[in-house]
Amino acid sequence: MAQLNFVQNYNFHPTDTVGVTNGTLLFFAQNIEDSISLATINLLNRITISSLANISFTYSLGLYSMTGNTLSLANSVSLSYNSNNLIGNETINIYVSGTATSATQNITPGTWYWGIVGTSSGSVLASADYSFLGGLSANPQNAFPSFFIGGRMTDSTNNLPSSYATSDLDTTGKDAMFVPYILLSG
Amino acid sequence: MARINYFYNWFPFQDCQLRQFSNNELNMHLVYIPGSLSFNSLVVPISVGATINHTYTISFGLYSISGSTLSLANSASYASNDFNNSFWKNITDISATQDITPGNWFFAYIITESSNNPRVNNIIFQNATRDYSIDVNVGGPFVRGRYSVTTNGFPASIATSDMSKIEDSSATNPKAAPLLIISA
Numbered sequence: 001m002a003q004l005n006f007v008q009n010y011n012f013h014p015t016d017t018v019g020v021t022n023g024t025l026l027f028f029a030q031n032i033e034d035s036i037s038l039a040t041i042n043l044l045n046r047i048t049i050s051s052l053a054n055i056s057f058t059y060s061l062g063l064y065s066m067t068g069n070t071l072s073l074a075n076s077v078s079l080s081y082n083s084n085n086l087i088g089n090e091t092i093n094i095y096v097s098g099t100a101t102s103a104t105q106n107i108t109p110g111t112w113y114w115g116i117v118g119t120s121s122g123s124v125l126a127s128a129d130y131s132f133l134g135g136l137s138a139n140p141q142n143a144f145p146s147f148f149i150g151g152r153m154t155d156s157t158n159n160l161p162s163s164y165a166t167s168d169l170d171t172t173g174k175d176a177m178f179v180p181y182i183l184l185s186g
Numbered sequence: 187m188a189r190i191n192y193f194y195n196w197f198p199f200q201d202c203q204l205r206q207f208s209n210n211e212l213n214m215h216l217v218y219i220p221g222s223l224s225f226n227s228l229v230v231p232i233s234v235g236a237t238i239n240h241t242y243t244i245s246f247g248l249y250s251i252s253g254s255t256l257s258l259a260n261s262a263s264y265a266s267n268d269f270n271n272s273f274w275k276n277i278t279d280i281s282a283t284q285d286i287t288p289g290n291w292f293f294a295y296i297i298t299e300s301s302n303n304p305r306v307n308n309i310i311f312q313n314a315t316r317d318y319s320i321d322v323n324v325g326g327p328f329v330r331g332r333y334s335v336t337t338n339g340f341p342a343s344i345a346t347s348d349m350s351k352i353e354d355s356s357a358t359n360p361k362a363a364p365l366l367i368i369s370a
């Protein structure tokens with residue numbers, strides 16, 4: 001198999017958004033076509049600020065494999081964004097990136113799953129809205145009826161579980177099935 | 187890897203609009219080509235307004251990347267003086283015989299026009315809601331951007347440090363790319 005330098009799940013910037021809720025872990029699938037070294041990871045976010053002077057948020061991003069109906073954590077990385085010079089009433093679109101993976105890994109081709117949970121802080125939490133930029137503009141009202149491709153935990157957590165049963169995940173609605181833009185650079 | 191008969195750099199066709207690119211500005215973006223593809227032709231949708239002849243050249247470059255160096259692997263161009271026309275242009279004048287291997291490649295695009303009135307329009311992956319600027323650039327290596335100098339031709343090699351990662355929403359927008367279709 002060839003070695004890739006880059007993997008992204010959208011060729012260009014998507015425009016759908018879903019709000020990031022502290023303590024909610026979202027899983028989404030990605031088919032990785034060839035091997036790639038897990039070196040730099042970028043997520044695309046939109047932040048709308050009403051009246052904050054400084055904000056800070058951190059994502060814990062986990063790479064999971066799946067056997068049967070169980071997701072198993074293979075790697076993880078922390079991505080963070082801090083700013084203390086934002087003015088009120090503005091919207092910014094930013095890449096949030098990270099390189100400090102928990103393990104050196106050359107991702108093999110196949111279907112992998114990302115799990116992501118975020119925590120935010122700042123002088124006035126309620127005055128900033130954080131969103132992932134990605135895809136899914138619809139809001140289906142039934143559980144996803146086929147092979148698992150994503151979902152979200154119903155229990156609140158700030159940590160990535162080492163393993164998780166997909167049967168325990170919520171797969172109803174946009175918030176559960178959203179696919180954020182992610183870019184891997186090897 | 188299987189062989190494929192075509193590749194286009196974005197989909198779906200309906201999520202697009204016409205946009206003009208700045209004269210002699212080299213924009214480049216990352217693609218992943220999933221199978222082996224014989225590079226026999228390049229199709230570009232073009233729209234030229236007005237009722238007078240307008241001289242222009244559309245140039246396409248295919249770059250590979252190794253480390254921090256982009257290397258020109260192939261190119262294709264079309265020169266004309268169309269006016270008042272919208273059409274698919276099938277460019278078969280490809281600079282080298284090439285069987286494109288699967289993997290990461292970079293599509294580069296330059297348009298050179300004789301005047302600013304009228305202007306050539308290309309179909310791009312962009313509508314009003316997608317026209318947003320990026321305020322914090324991508325971390326890590328270059329994936330999309332604009333060459334630091336104006337040019338009407340493709341350098342044989344480009345250091346990624348000479349490519350700007352700027353993804354603004356101005357008229358010369360490197361994150362907007364024309365629809366480009368390679369076919370066998």
